[in-house]
Amino acid sequence: MSDDCAFLAKDVVVPQVNSIQYSKSNSLISLKRGKCSSCGSPVISIFNVFGFLSFVYIPSKNIPPNINITRIDAHTFYKRRVSEIYDRAPKYYGYWSSQLNTVRILLWALLRLKIHKG
Numbered sequence: 374m375s376d377d378c379a380f381l382a383k384d385v386v387v388p389q390v391n392s393i394q395y396s397k398s399n400s401l402i403s404l405k406r407g408k409c410s411s412c413g414s415p416v417i418s419i420f421n422v423f424g425f426l427s428f429v430y431i432p433s434k435n436i437p438p439n440i441n442i443t444r445i446d447a448h449t450f451y452k453r454r455v456s457e458i459y460d461r462a463p464k465y466y467g468y469w470s471s472q473l474n475t476v477r478i479l480l481w482a483l484l485r486l487k488i489h490k491g
């Protein structure tokens with residue numbers, strides 16, 4: 374099952390290596406997709422929303438085991454699920470509802486961080 378984690382871009386160090394091949398698309402949301410050059414599987418997606426909010430998607434299987442990811446905020450692109458998920462996290466089916474809700478969740482997370490830091 375495809376399962377990605379979203380991070381703020383500033384919190385992620387992207388290795389500058391030749392083993393990641395990038396393709397780019399530009400709109401209100403610019404997207405840079407990185408794929409493994411040997412097997413073609415997705416390695417990273419870098420989004421920039423309206424020119425100021427940057428975040429990255431990383432397949433959960435590529436997250437080092439020492440980084441503990443336990444909180445699930447939502448299931449996005451649920452239309453393409455491989456199997457049903459039975460938990461209480463909201464599910465977003467289509468492309469735009471997935472993208473917009475990811476942005477919304479990240480903005481709320483940023484706001485909570487700001488409030489927390491004071």
Ligand SMILES: [Zn+2]
Nearest residue numbers: 409411412413
């Ligand atoms: Zn590969």
